[in-house]
Amino acid sequence: MPYVRIQDIINTIGDPLVLANEVFEAPDCTVISRDLILEKSHEKGKVTEIETEDDKTMYIIFTSGSSGKPKGVEISSDNLNRFTRWSKEFFQADNDSEDGNIMNQAPFSFDLSVMDTYSALVSGKTLCLLDKDRQKEVHSILSFLKEMNIGYTVSTPSFINMLLADKGFNENNYPNIKQFLFCGETLSKETAKALMTRFPKSKIINTYGPTESTVAVTSVEIKKEHLDDHHGLPIGKPKPGTYVYIENEEIIISGDTVGKGYYKDEKKTEAAFFTDNKTGMRCYKTGDKGYIEGGMLYYSGRMDNQIKLHGYRIELGDIEANLIQVDGIEDAVVLPKKKDGQIKSLTAFVTGSVPCQSDGDFAASKYIKSFLTEKLPHYMIPKKIKFIDEMPLTSNGKKDRKRLEELL
Numbered sequence: 001m002p003y004v005r006i007q008d009i010i011n012t013i014g015d016p017l018v019l020a021n022e023v024f025e026a027p028d029c030t031v032i033s034r035d036l037i038l039e040k041s042h043e044k045g046k047v048t049e050i051e052t053e054d055d056k057t058m059y060i061i062f063t064s065g066s067s068g069k070p071k072g073v074e075i076s077s078d079n080l081n082r083f084t085r086w087s088k089e090f091f092q093a094d095n096d097s098e099d100g101n102i103m104n105q106a107p108f109s110f111d112l113s114v115m116d117t118y119s120a121l122v123s124g125k126t127l128c129l130l131d132k133d134r135q136k137e138v139h140s141i142l143s144f145l146k147e148m149n150i151g152y153t154v155s156t157p158s159f160i161n162m163l164l165a166d167k168g169f170n171e172n173n174y175p176n177i178k179q180f181l182f183c184g185e186t187l188s189k190e191t192a193k194a195l196m197t198r199f200p201k202s203k204i205i206n207t208y209g210p211t212e213s214t215v216a217v218t219s220v221e222i223k224k225e226h227l228d229d230h231h232g233l234p235i236g237k238p239k240p241g242t243y244v245y246i247e248n249e250e251i252i253i254s255g256d257t258v259g260k261g262y263y264k265d266e267k268k269t270e271a272a273f274f275t276d277n278k279t280g281m282r283c284y285k286t287g288d289k290g291y292i293e294g295g296m297l298y299y300s301g302r303m304d305n306q307i308k309l310h311g312y313r314i315e316l317g318d319i320e321a322n323l324i325q326v327d328g329i330e331d332a333v334v335l336p337k338k339k340d341g342q343i344k345s346l347t348a349f350v351t352g353s354v355p356c357q358s359d360g361d362f363a364a365s366k367y368i369k370s371f372l373t374e375k376l377p378h379y380m381i382p383k384k385i386k387f388i389d390e391m392p393l394t395s396n397g398k399k400d401r402k403r404l405e406e407l408l
């Protein structure tokens with residue numbers, strides 16, 4: 001995460017205490033270094049129980065915001081309790097003595113980590129953290145699964161797809177894996193089918209939900225019959241305490257895990273969250289398109305320009321807002337590039353000319369990318385930058401994204 005982006009978060013919080021697991025300096029706040037954390041973690045201390053009030057903020061997770069700055073989703077203690085009461089059920093074994101451990105793959109800045117971390121805590125299970133460096137190599141991940149006796153994976157489908165590229169990833173070699181739990185992006189029939197073939201005894205659980213409603217609110221065990229019907233895979237039925245309905249195609253979540261809103265951002269909160277007058281329930285407009293059939297929820301895409309790339313949630317507007325800060329760039333549109341229906345990379349279309357434009361498009365792209373690297377996390381940097389003379393517009397004066405799609 002670039003320094004400027006962290007500084008944005010620090011400014012939004014006000015005067016935070018920063019626990020830094022990398023070398024980090026911030027002039028206006030107290031930073032606890034990695035060395036100090038490690039030193040203290042070896043000290044034996046007293047475990048202190050802390051009473052939390054239901055509406056007290058338990059955590060704030062920052063996610064990509066369309067205006068170019070991250071927005072903080074505020075989750076209360078009650079939200080988290082209601083969530084874990086449900087989520088811990090996914091990690092309950094029939095026979096505890098043979099039960100494997102839970103894998104954590106998602107970084108703590110992604111709320112999928114709440115699923116494994118807190119579910120492990122409330123069910124007394126062991127959580128094994130797969131660190132960032134080990135995630136770079138498939139064989140290193142695979143040996144981690146064995147070494148740590150992983151019984152339950154919690155990840156995006158993208159992560160498991162990476163492992164499926166290795167032919168040896170199957171039940172014979174990994175007999176302890178009893179469940180694959182997914183959240184965060186579309187689980188394809190191909191992935192589910194490959195898992196069913198290679199791990200016939202394991203369960204596949206698909207869950208769905210946004211950070212704004214505490215990780216996930218629906219779930220379904222994916223079975224063979226789901227592969228054969230005419231729908232995409234279902235995303236499930238709501239957990240207790242949650243109601244899901246569709247309004248103008250949009251999925252609306254109502255219930256006890258819908259968060260407080262966006263931290264210190266009333267405008268954005270009011271645009272997406274509301275309280276139902278009849279039920280008094282907190283509701284969230286997801287921006288996801290979906291439909292319900294036979295009591296089962298299906299996801300059919302986004303209503304806006306939010307995407308998932310390799311499991312990361314990205315507002316394309318966030319990248320565009322940072323692009324137009326580059327010296328000489330007048331306008332920008334970022335589009336996802338798909339292959340076999342899956343987003344593989346990002347392409348930016350820009351108008352204007354940067355200072356080194358006369359050295360050619362390659363040099364100009366490099367200039368832009370290095371500017372963005374200072375502002376955005378690596379996964380938000382477009383792979384390709386295309387220079388266009390003019391931004392195409394629709395008849396009502398909006399940027400014509402469809403026309404640009406043809407140029408991808």
Ligand code: AMP
Nearest residue numbers: 183184185186207208209210211299313
């Ligand atoms: P995040 O807040 O990072 O968890 O992202 C939430 C968004 O991810 C949702 O609003 C959906 O667009 C997408 N998403 C989450 N779970 C699923 C799923 N099981 N299938 C398809 N999309 C999903």
